[in-house]
Amino acid sequence: MSMVHVTATVNDDEVEFLCDPRETLLDVLRDRLGLTGAKEGCGTGDCGACSVTVDGRLVCSCLMLGAEAEGKSIATVEGIAEGENLHPLQAKFIEHAALQCGICTPGILVATKALLEKNPDPTETEVRYWLAGNLCRCTGYDKIIRAVMDTAADLRKAS
Amino acid sequence: MNSELDRKNGFKFVGTRPDRPDGVDKVTGRAKFGADATAPGMLHAAIVRSPHAHAKILKIDSSRAEAMKEVKAVVTRADFAEGLSGENWNILENVMAGEKALYDGHAVAAVAATTVLAARDAAKLIAVEYEKLPHVTDVDKAMEKGAPVIRDGAADKSVPEGLHPNVVRFHESGHGDVDEGFAEADLVVEESFKTEATHQGYIEPHACLGQLGPDGKGELWCCTQGHFIVQKICAALLGIEASQLRVTASEIGGGFGGKTTVFIEPVALALSRKANRPVKLVMSRSEVFRATGPTSSTSMDVKIGMTKDGTITAGEGVFRLQGGAFPGAPADLTAMCAFAPYALKNVKQTGYDVMSNRPKQAAYRAPGSPMAAFAVESVIDELCKKLDLDPIEVRLKNASKEGTKSSYGPRFDRIGLVETLEAAKAHPHYSAPLEAGQGRGLSCGFWFNHGGETSVSLSLSEDGTVALSVGTPDIGGSRASMCLMVAEELGIPYENVRTTIADTATLGYNDVSHGSRVTYASGLAAIKAARDVVDKLCARAAAKWGIDKEAVIWEDGCAKPAGPNAGDFEPLPIARIARSMGRTGGPIAGHFEATPEGAGMSFATHIVDAEVDGETGQTKVTRYTVVQDAGKAIHPSYVEGQYQGGAAQGIGWALNEEYIYGDDGRLQNAVFLDYRIPVASDLPMIDTVIVEVPNPGHPYGVRGVGETSICPPLAAIANAVSDAAGVRLTELPMSPPRILDALERQAHG
Numbered sequence: 001m002s003m004v005h006v007t008a009t010v011n012d013d014e015v016e017f018l019c020d021p022r023e024t025l026l027d028v029l030r031d032r033l034g035l036t037g038a039k040e041g042c043g044t045g046d047c048g049a050c051s052v053t054v055d056g057r058l059v060c061s062c063l064m065l066g067a068e069a070e071g072k073s074i075a076t077v078e079g080i081a082e083g084e085n086l087h088p089l090q091a092k093f094i095e096h097a098a099l100q101c102g103i104c105t106p107g108i109l110v111a112t113k114a115l116l117e118k119n120p121d122p123t124e125t126e127v128r129y130w131l132a133g134n135l136c137r138c139t140g141y142d143k144i145i146r147a148v149m150d151t152a153a154d155l156r157k158a159s
Numbered sequence: 160m161n162s163e164l165d166r167k168n169g170f171k172f173v174g175t176r177p178d179r180p181d182g183v184d185k186v187t188g189r190a191k192f193g194a195d196a197t198a199p200g201m202l203h204a205a206i207v208r209s210p211h212a213h214a215k216i217l218k219i220d221s222s223r224a225e226a227m228k229e230v231k232a233v234v235t236r237a238d239f240a241e242g243l244s245g246e247n248w249n250i251l252e253n254v255m256a257g258e259k260a261l262y263d264g265h266a267v268a269a270v271a272a273t274t275v276l277a278a279r280d281a282a283k284l285i286a287v288e289y290e291k292l293p294h295v296t297d298v299d300k301a302m303e304k305g306a307p308v309i310r311d312g313a314a315d316k317s318v319p320e321g322l323h324p325n326v327v328r329f330h331e332s333g334h335g336d337v338d339e340g341f342a343e344a345d346l347v348v349e350e351s352f353k354t355e356a357t358h359q360g361y362i363e364p365h366a367c368l369g370q371l372g373p374d375g376k377g378e379l380w381c382c383t384q385g386h387f388i389v390q391k392i393c394a395a396l397l398g399i400e401a402s403q404l405r406v407t408a409s410e411i412g413g414g415f416g417g418k419t420t421v422f423i424e425p426v427a428l429a430l431s432r433k434a435n436r437p438v439k440l441v442m443s444r445s446e447v448f449r450a451t452g453p454t455s456s457t458s459m460d461v462k463i464g465m466t467k468d469g470t471i472t473a474g475e476g477v478f479r480l481q482g483g484a485f486p487g488a489p490a491d492l493t494a495m496c497a498f499a500p501y502a503l504k505n506v507k508q509t510g511y512d513v514m515s516n517r518p519k520q521a522a523y524r525a526p527g528s529p530m531a532a533f534a535v536e537s538v539i540d541e542l543c544k545k546l547d548l549d550p551i552e553v554r555l556k557n558a559s560k561e562g563t564k565s566s567y568g569p570r571f572d573r574i575g576l577v578e579t580l581e582a583a584k585a586h587p588h589y590s591a592p593l594e595a596g597q598g599r600g601l602s603c604g605f606w607f608n609h610g611g612e613t614s615v616s617l618s619l620s621e622d623g624t625v626a627l628s629v630g631t632p633d634i635g636g637s638r639a640s641m642c643l644m645v646a647e648e649l650g651i652p653y654e655n656v657r658t659t660i661a662d663t664a665t666l667g668y669n670d671v672s673h674g675s676r677v678t679y680a681s682g683l684a685a686i687k688a689a690r691d692v693v694d695k696l697c698a699r700a701a702a703k704w705g706i707d708k709e710a711v712i713w714e715d716g717c718a719k720p721a722g723p724n725a726g727d728f729e730p731l732p733i734a735r736i737a738r739s740m741g742r743t744g745g746p747i748a749g750h751f752e753a754t755p756e757g758a759g760m761s762f763a764t765h766i767v768d769a770e771v772d773g774e775t776g777q778t779k780v781t782r783y784t785v786v787q788d789a790g791k792a793i794h795p796s797y798v799e800g801q802y803q804g805g806a807a808q809g810i811g812w813a814l815n816e817e818y819i820y821g822d823d824g825r826l827q828n829a830v831f832l833d834y835r836i837p838v839a840s841d842l843p844m845i846d847t848v849i850v851e852v853p854n855p856g857h858p859y860g861v862r863g864v865g866e867t868s869i870c871p872p873l874a875a876i877a878n879a880v881s882d883a884a885g886v887r888l889t890e891l892p893m894s895p896p897r898i899l900d901a902l903e904r905q906a907h908g
Binding site: 020022023027030031035036037038039040041042043044046047049076077078080081086090093094095096097099100101102103104105106109125127128129131132133134135136137138139140141142143144145 | 182190191361363806838
């Protein structure tokens with residue numbers, strides 16, 4: 001099958017790749033660009049472990065084709081920290097022990113970062129519904145919700 | 160969130176909450192999980208699976224697949240070892256079907272190709288001819304006369320004569336005379352219960368990367384709870400020497416018992432051997448549901464007698480567990496856990512391990528115990544309601560304690576059930592008023608906990624920092640606990656300890672990360688290895704000072720003279736001893752290799768509030784409190800995490816999750832959309848109380864905490880639902896249709 005040539009931006013880096021038209025954006029990120037931070041937990045858009053943003057919009061990268069990334073700006077978990085400085089969410093997730101196995105963590109961080117950019121002062125219920133598309137099997141979500149609420153409060157104080 | 164007992168008890172590090180050492184890896188996407196590895200020349204594989212619940216495999220034709228230029232190898236059962244017996248044969252038969260496909264999703268062939276897409280295309284071109292056979296997927300039906308036989312001769316000697324060949328193991332235990340006990344009761348309640356199979360639901364599908372050369376030497380990278388057992392089984396299934404296969408555990412994206420065996424690893428290695436190239440194999444989510452994991456479904460009968468003052472006079476239970484197409488359902492453990500929380504004069508429990516046309520059950524967090532607790536604790540709740548007794552007082556009155564002869568035989572050592580009940584009673588949740596439409600439920604739970612073979616190594620670096628190697632994959636933050644315990648023993652900063660999960664070539668054999676054993680057994684081993692290092696450090700200081708080793712003590716990271724009689728020497732810090740160790744006797748490392756057997760048993764009490772929508776049948780858990788004995792919480796945040804995670808999984812099991820089989824014997828809900836595990840908006844905050852009744856079998860008193868937290872939720876939620884809806888639910892999950900059914904049946908008398 002002939003490959004599709006795609007040019008896009010990933011975490012502010014310009015990238016160029018060839019992909020099979022059947023490959024998902026997640027396949028491309030992981031297998032062609034070596035960015036394995038986004039995970040495949042289901043491949044059907046149910047678990048959110050592959051969450052990335054495309055032109056600022058939160059998507060499951062397993063539900064988008066690599067070929068559709070042409071001209072788009074994609075952000076993944078690998079781009080959340082600024083150099084060696086963790087994003088406040090990342091630091092709070094560690095501080096609150098908001099991860100156990102850590103497989104859902106990249107998707108949850110991408111999703112919550114997108115939430116806080118939209119809504120800096122979410123209620124607990126808003127955080128829970130926003131994250132309803134990101135499955136975590138280890139934590140029961142308690143410490144995740146606390147980490148997000150605590151980050152939001154800190155960011156509001158700082159701004 | 161803060162436990163009342165969250166204090167240091169004279170410890171400097173243990174009981175504090177430092178950042179986990181692998182935290183940055185895991186929040187930046189740097190951590191490498193099973194599917195994140197690659198190798199030069201790597202092929203990708205796909206597995207062909209049976210679409211039938213039970214069928215003879217007549218012919219496998221892979222010629223069309225092999226004609227594809229991208230395809231480099233195809234394997235079937237013929238590519239694995241012959242002449243295996245016992246559990247190795249069972250595992251091989253499960254990994255790759257032989258003469259028959261035994262369940263929907265059973266692997267029958269596999270293919271390796273240059274790309275994932277080509278491998279999937281090729282798998283579709285492999286033509287398998289089947290002859291369908293009658294199937295059975297229900298535990299009670301599988302025991303009935305005339306039910307299709309999954310495999311004749313699979314039963315062991317424990318099974319009494321006259322039972323169906325699908326009953327493959329039998330367990331019976333207890334003491335006293337239950338009939339006498341029931342005669343002494345003021346009220347006897349007897350009820351039957353059913354629970355559906357649930358999946359461990361780890362978010363990371365099984366994944367591995369294997370390389371096996373024609374020289375019999377191999378490398379395997381995989382997500383597993385125990386890479387040593389993977390090494391052992393893969394070597395047996397491929398007919399190679401275990402030591403020639405080096406297995407490295409990746410970071411693991413959840414296991415909960417489901418990653419304690421092998422599924423795809425031997426297949427990747429067999430393909431690699433044939434193609435002579437590395438092969439990566441990653442399961443899809445539907446493969447995970449169809450062919451791995453689930454826990455047993457059950458059918459249970461429980462009968463309990465009680466006097467008016469709340470004394471249990473007798474308990475009897477029959478537990479039938481469906482274990483899929485192979486022996487191994489934990490019917491014995493279910494039976495043994497059932498009445499363990501209670502000191503009973505008369506008790507009897509019977510367990511049946513039953514085969515059916517479903518995937519081979521795998522361990523799931525305290526295998527068997529949650530179902531047993533669901534049945535027993537529901538009946539106790541019913542008795543409390545009918546006799547108008549307080550559920551905590553009744554449990555306190557009958558609670559097992561140190562010295563109690565357990566329902567399954569041995570006497571209990573120091574245990575903390577009473578302490579969890581007292582803490583639950585004192586918790587504000589227990590006395591908080593309920594809102595209209597809400598109900599409250601309570602349950603106790605029990606798990607044995609496990610020790611297991613354990614080997615660790617602790618190496619001192621020249622700068623005085625240390626590296627601990629353990630062989631138990633970190634499934635929930637155990638590296639942090641290990642670092643804390645080593646820091647405590649050596650008196651050096653937590654940050655100066657690095658814990659690594661070493662591969663199979665580096666350490667002696669290590670049992671799997673299961674049985675809530677890691678913080679207990681690897682922790683005990685880390686402490687002993689650190690003490691071994693301290694001993695050697697003290698010897699170096701003694702030699703330098705020219706005094707006896709016994710006259711040297713270790714304190715705050717320094718060797719010091721034991722007292723004024725030992726001499727007047729400046730304390731010698733670890734870094735200084737380390738710097739000169741090459742000249743003072745050579746490298747310093749500590750070791751521990753043993754099978755610790757003092758895993759302390761663990762008990763919990765959970766309190767749940769729930770409201771039931773009478774119109775939709777939907778249940779909402781509104782408040783949840785976990786009280787559990789940890790023995791000693793090394794890193795309290797990760798202990799709380801285990802409590803919360805177990806409760807959340809229990810909520811899913813109780814209310815939503817189930818394997819749904821069609822009449823055709825095929826699994827109908829093999830995706831997360833249809834097999835719905837709890838999402839953030841389904842759950843409340845989960846409050847935790849860490850009770851600490853020290854385990855005499857661990858230097859710091861640690862008991863395992865990972866599994867017990869899933870034992871009480873099924874019953875606690877059922878009791879809350881029953882309290883809210885005024886009707887007893889005896890089947891799990893208590894999904895909206897089941898609740899509506901129960902309400903309707905009650906309304907029509």
